[in-house]
Amino acid sequence: MPSRRRLLVGLSGTAVALTGTYATLGATNAERLEWPMVRYDPAGTGSNPDAAGPKDGVEVAWQRDTDSSMYGQTAPILVGETLYAVGQQSLVAFDRETGEIRFVRDGQYWSSPARAAAKAYRRDTLAVNGREGIYGLSAGGGYEVFGRSIGTERWHSHGRESQRWTSSSPREPSPVAANGSVYAVVPDSDRVVALDASSGRIRWEQTVGEPRSIGSNRPAVRDGTVYVSSRPGDVVAFDAETGDRRWSVRPEPHADSALEYRNFSPPTVTDAGLVVPDREGVVLLDRTDGSVRWEYVHDGNAPDGSAAVADGTVFVTDGEESLHAIDLENGTREWTAEYSPDTDPVVADGVVYLGYQISELVAIDAETGDRRWTYEGSTYFTQPIVGDGVMYVLADEGLLALEEAS
Known part of the structure; x- marks a missing residue:
């Protein structure tokens, strides 16, 4: 049975053809909403102001598994008519x-992955x-000849053999693409680099804070500035x-904290300042000099999540x-809403969506904090992304497309 959404698309396409406006429909499809990198944009807001997802209930539009395991902790991205997801051993389109x-x-x-324009x-x-x-791959996938990939990999930067166990799940800060450049944290390091998106040429490379090996988070980019936070604070x-x-700061731990330094999560750039979560709260820093504008303490234990920002709310x-x-x-x-895991919220059309490694996918009203729906059709979920009324999320059963319930 076709899903309700695809049935409506088919009916609308027939109506458009009958009225002689097929060219207009094609132009609309070409401008469909995308989610080109994790947390949506270079600023890391986790929010597309034009996107919409299931609001009052949810059902599966389609589900697709792969021959290779897709288990991991990486969110998919949406570029044009293609979704890309990274599993343990592969990139799948x-x-x-x-x-x-x-x-x-x-x-x-x-x-x-992060989509970058390549001249x-x-x-x-x-x-x-x-x-x-760090790799630059062809969005078209290149070719496969006799079981080998040809033309998939365009460039490779900062290559070195990893000491990690080869069966571990994917988990590295995702790159950010902006203005023909790729900004990325070198794996297992405290260094951030800017690379040419076409050639992989190193434009610059810097150490975050004082040299240490604990590592840094996904960069945030806006208005000609790259912001990076690190777990050492x-x-x-x-x-x-x-x-x-331009500046470097190490804010003091919260007043009642027992920690020696802040365990920072990835930053988000906004008009009001730089939003940086840590294990016990959130700090807003001035974008010009890094000074603290306000602090919010929740006294929790949140070492891994990130903040989403939409319509003046974090x-x-x-x-x-x-x-x-x-x-x-x-x-x-x-407001606060009952939700226990530490994760990465995303926001679209007044709804906050949360996925986690186990248990459930949740939608919460952004204005009130009321739970709109819960989906428990899988035992594992990554951070979701949202497009034209549809949510896409990687689960233990493959990639899911979820739409408004009929």
């Missing part, structure tokens, strides 16, 4: 409408962190073109019992 697999390319990739090629570049460095701003250090989990909605301007609490 799916058709947006049907879920049909377009290609599978083997590789030791360890993050979500030297007809197709975009997919930048992805791997076991042995540093936040640094670099010039996006030159790599020059959404962050505390890792123990709640999702918090915080006013972006003054750092006051708007």
Whole structure:
């Protein structure tokens, strides 16, 4: 049976053809909403203001498994009519409408890809962190000849053999693409690099804070500045073109904290400042000098999540019992909703969506904190992404497309 959404699309397509406006429909399809990198944009907001997903109930539009295991912790991305997902041993491209697999390319990739415009090629570049460095892959997949990939890998930067167990799940900070450059954290390091999206040429490379091996988070990029936070408690701003250090700060731990330094999560750049979650709360830093504008303490234990920002509100989990909605301007609490895992919220059309490694996928009203629906059709979920009324999420059973329940 076709899903309700595909039936409506078919009926509308017939009506358009009958009225002689097929060209208009084609133009609309060409402008369909995308989710080109993890957390949606270079700023890391986790929010597409034009997107929409299932609001009042959810059902499966399609589900597609693969021959190779897709178990991991990386979110899919959506570019044009193609969804890309990274599993344990491969990059897989799916058709947006049907879920049909377009290609599978083997590789030791360890993050979500980021779509980057590449002047030297007809197709975009997919930048992805791997076991042995940072890769630039063809969004078209290249070719497969006698079981070998040809033309998939365009460039490889900072290659070195990883000491990790080869069966581990993918987990590295995902690259960020902006203005023809790829900004990425070198795997297992405290260094951030800017690479040419076409050639992989190193434009600049810098260390985050003082040299140490604990590692850094996904960068956030906006208005010519790259912001990077680290787990040892540093936040640094670099010039996006030159790599020059604009400022570097190490905010003191919260007043009642027993920690020696803040365990920072990835930052989010906003008009109001730089939102940086940590294990016990959230801090807003001034974008010009890194000074603290406000602090919010939730006294939780959140070492792994990130913040989503939409319509003047910051959404962050505390890792123990709640999702918090915080006013972006003054750092006051708007509401809390019952939700225990520490994860990465995304927001679309007034709804906060949360997925986690186990248990459930949840939709919460962004204005009130009321739970709209819960989906428990799988034992594992990654961070979801949202498009034209449809949510896409990687689960233990493969890639799922979820639409409004009929």
